[in-house]
Amino acid sequence: MRFARAWAVFLTVFAIAVTALAVPASAQSRQTQSQQPRVYLLRGLANIFSLGMDDLTAKLNARGIKASVHSYADLQALSNYAIEQATQGKRATPVIIIGHSLGADAAVYMGNRLTGAGVPVPLVVTFDPVNMTVASAKIGKVVNYYQAGGSGKPVSGPRVENIDLTSSGALSHFNIDKAAELHNRVIAMIQRPVRSRPVAAKPKPKPTSDAAAASTATPDATPASAPAETPAATPASTPAAPAAPATSTSSSAAPATAGTETAAAPSAAVVPPAGVGTSN
Numbered sequence: 001m002r003f004a005r006a007w008a009v010f011l012t013v014f015a016i017a018v019t020a021l022a023v024p025a026s027a028q029s030r031q032t033q034s035q036q037p038r039v040y041l042l043r044g045l046a047n048i049f050s051l052g053m054d055d056l057t058a059k060l061n062a063r064g065i066k067a068s069v070h071s072y073a074d075l076q077a078l079s080n081y082a083i084e085q086a087t088q089g090k091r092a093t094p095v096i097i098i099g100h101s102l103g104a105d106a107a108v109y110m111g112n113r114l115t116g117a118g119v120p121v122p123l124v125v126t127f128d129p130v131n132m133t134v135a136s137a138k139i140g141k142v143v144n145y146y147q148a149g150g151s152g153k154p155v156s157g158p159r160v161e162n163i164d165l166t167s168s169g170a171l172s173h174f175n176i177d178k179a180a181e182l183h184n185r186v187i188a189m190i191q192r193p194v195r196s197r198p199v200a201a202k203p204k205p206k207p208t209s210d211a212a213a214a215s216t217a218t219p220d221a222t223p224a225s226a227p228a229e230t231p232a233a234t235p236a237s238t239p240a241a242p243a244a245p246a247t248s249t250s251s252s253a254a255p256a257t258a259g260t261e262t263a264a265a266p267s268a269a270v271v272p273p274a275g276v277g278t279s280n
Helices: 002-034 052-062 072-086 102-116 180-191 210-216
Strands: 038-043 067-071 095-100 123-127 142-146 160-164
Touching (some): 038 052, 052 067, 052 180, 067 072, 102 142
Parallel strands (some): 142 160
């Protein structure tokens, strides 16, 4: 009888301990999952030519990364939905956006809108965008795969990496989104979170040299009793030496500022793409 009671007490205590340990682990798991990035992929014209986005979506989901594919024409509604989903918890869930052709244009527009609403967007990947776009500085990084000799356009912005694949003869506007190697690069970037670039520190002022300090020092006073030194007489046949030219003190011209964008930036106002485009 006593053994049965003792056994029951032991089982009760054990169950309570297991439950107490399981609750924090479950909460931690939910918190970790909530911080995993949500990926949205956007197809281009007619919603049928960018099937590489469908293939990449399947690859991401197979790796446990929540991803979905949509039409570029759904930009407005999709942006609202993404903002609503990302801001449900205490901390906003990161969002990654990928697009091809007109869907690439829409990916930049969507990234600008989400970051403006306070949603973190660590990465935007574009495949051959067909219009000139400007990415917000709030986006962590934009990687643009394009072909300058075709329909593709570079993306402007302070955190943009434009990768010109014109020399790759096997790629075109209609299959760049399906390239397995580019898919692998994108998956690697998503699995390895992109860090924001640190702001460059202001250069420290150069210390004053000993020579400069010596030139500014006050010379010792000459005693009043010291006689002025009389220069030697110059022979009449010796011509006077020409005056030495004054030494220039102006500094050399400053070098050109690095990182100048080569693409012409469009206006700051973000305009969603029209419902029908002329190119995919």
